Amino acid sequence: MKGKTVSHPSLTPAVLQLLLSRDCGKLLKAMEQKSGTCILYDRQNLNVKVFGPPKEVAAAEENLVQSLLSPHEDKKLEIHLRGRNLPPGLMKEVVQRFGTDLQGLKEMVPGVKLTLDTRCHIINVRGNKEPKQKMEEVISEVALSGMAEPPSETSCPICLCELQEPYRLEACGHDFCRRCLVDQCESTIRSRDGFPLCCTKEARVQEAHPARGPEVSPVD
Template identity: 50%
Template sequence: GIAVAEKKLVESLLALHREKECEIHLRGAEMPHNLMKEIVRLFGPDLHGLKQKVAGVDFKLNVRRHILSFSGSKEQKHQIENIIAGIVQDMSGRQVRMHNDEATCPICLSEVEDGFKLEACGHEFCRLCLIDQIEAAIHSRDGFPLCCIDEGCKMPFFLVDLRSLLSSEQLDELFRASVGAFVASSGGKYRFCPTPDCPSVYKVADPESPVGLFICGACSAEICTKCHIESHPFMTCEQYKEFKEDPDRSLKEWKRGKEHVKNCLACGYTIEKVDG
């Protein structure tokens, strides 16, 4: 029994020695800038596809440090390194083709000046051309969502792109314009708070739904999301509309036909004779 236990212990120690903790760095001078993103795209966020290729290995991806770690044998490490190398080679080939094919800016069709590569797709443009594209979208309220206009691409701009291209003031202006474009294209499903210059947006209540309430976080206004005026919790929209048009309507209806109810000749207030 002792001999068998010793044998199992030795085998376990040997296996532990063989399966060392390994790390592969996915960021560096010779690595494509979005290698980790490509690996996630190919194998999934949990690297399930990579686990299927290299059975018995549990992978961990440190997204902050761009490091792929795992425990495995030398053979498994070599297999994984070959897979990563193949991805790097494929990405490098695509980048070379992109460089050869895109020596000119897709916007101005001239040689790229002060080039800027979009994070999502890697297509390169003149920096000023991209800024012009963004500013045109801001001023026309068209062209949203902002996407790469290289032929057949349509990948969206990332926030990191916008922060690199625009000042903080321009970025605020872009956000306001994009919200405006969203509201305009919503087909009436969303509206701006009716308070002048208020940037808040609310969802319009369905026609069949009861009165809805929107409390604006920016200006504290309380808005009915069905008729889009101030909230009226104890009246329907129709009743409140009639009240707004003629606040004294209910009083006039009550007075009609009552001889003992008159308006005071001095102040105009309604008075009711109850005795004498």
């Protein structure tokens, strides 16, 4: 009996590798019982064939494709806002254009879930393939728009955004967001690098002592 080879543009080798998992093995068995078909996975050639009556084969093929693509498409995508070949202050520009909650981006690219990791300067994206690609294009356009400007004096040297609950380090005299300082301390503790901390602004070792927050002017 000649089976029907399951085909779909999004069924890449990476997606088909999911069939090697124990959960997908159970899924194939359940589909066979429900559809009355026989499903065979060729590991060597990375393809799937469905055997049975044409109507049942078509239904099983559609269900199989949907089941394979759903977890793969929901895989988190990380868009970096700092690093090699990226302009300084990119995260600050993204926040100023689209808001701290990235609501502007969510409206531009519906169907994705976005979270901004201010510590690592990363946007975490979850959603389907097309919206993810659109999100990368939007951020790339921002990075290439010539927006790079030196951070304002009222910007936090860690997150590059306007100071929130500002704290000043007595040793170096620089101002940081309270949340950013707490995150830096927690990160240092977890990494066991110990203290004193290194001043993020000038990258020199300074002992950190939080002082009372200074007067902060709005960012122009």
